[in-house]
Amino acid sequence: MTPFSGKYALVTGGNKGIGFAICQGLLAAGFDVILAARSLDKAKAAADKLHTNSKVRVVELDVADDQTIDQAVKHLSQEIPQLDVLVNNAGIYPDEGVNILTISRELLNRTMNTNTFGPIRTSQAFLPLLEKAPQARIINVSSGYGQLDGLSFDVPSYCLSKLSLNGATIMLAEALQAKGIAVNAIDPGWVKTDMGGTSAPRSPQQGADTVIWLATEASPNLGGKLFRDRREISY
Template sequence: MNTKKKALITGANRGIGYAIAQGLLKADFQVIIGSRNLEKAKKAAEKLNSPLVNAVEIDIAEDKSIHKAFDDLNGEIDRLDILVNNAGIYPDNGFDILTIDRDLLIKTLNVNTFGAIKTTQIFLPLLEKTDKARVINYSSGYGQLAGLSADVPSYCLSKLTLNGATIMLADALASKNITVNAVDPGWVSSDMGGENAPKTVEQGADTAVWLATVERVKESGKLWRDRSEIAY
């Protein structure tokens, strides 16, 4: 039986998610690349060129897809040590809080917030099978109360709500020895952050890799940036 720790990262075919996969592979984890497009997940897995990497199709906007991903993995792995809810969208270009429509607000919350909640719920049976499992939610400075911007309406609200979900999930899972934390990666040069961002994807991945690999995580329900707790 494979005794290596196992990690699933959503949205891991590129950007920060791929960098997290690289970091956890270096830490000797079995890494599962999650993507809503299976071929892209497989290509990303092939680039990592390791027998410890495999791929799964998971569209976190659809419960059916999350359930299928669970079923696919449940036959391959005996437990899940780390779940990184990284997948997300940033669709606010051209809108502000006065012009954005309800459908776009719902779409963004459905992916960025409800997707992380449902993925955690559905993968809980595998998380429960290991000692001290960890859930890491990818948030943003735009989700902090002091960071809310009227010009980034749906993204800000989705990450603000994700922060709240992190607190509630941490409380609900404390009795199961499962920690839940959120990460603000900062402004990262990626498809989402743009080429002018000052941080590399590796820097954006660092805190999540640290939370996944540090020997003991006492804190749960917290927001982290650069390996330090910050205010919600």
């Protein structure tokens, strides 16, 4: 038994990269993990790779599609008593070949819808389950590209979406403080994933570490902060 036995964590985009490493870390800590992915087949394939017992559930959830979010909530509300940790990890990085002078409104919309509005909507939808947990936590996976001094004109939609996600983290933290739900964001650094590429210096496990720390060891009184390597950094 661990202190986190009987606690439940959901990870969006949990089928690969940092999300998969987060699922591994939370399972190792003792959580029951809900691995969410846009495709149920991909979620099941990822869960099979975890080689664990029945502590892994899978659910189809596309953060850009309200219907799948609501269906996931409805399904899980019948299966789990509460949600202790929500990790808003799913995201896209579609800025190849564009900059702030050439990017289309359509691409800006698509990235904001996934990377910013997705975590907001997912947090709203899972709030009834989060409210049932003592000291629930919402963790948003942001980026150094979302910091004011990290913005890059040739990564336009991704930077703006993570800047906005940081703002949403502050607002959600304020709105949920009275309910005892801590909301924070993390910058995983440049990580070897499909998104980060093969020349990135950090492993998915290193990228996931601060999420695991916020879910397990960090003070529940922390809220509205941005962390890198377990240390608070400026927005």
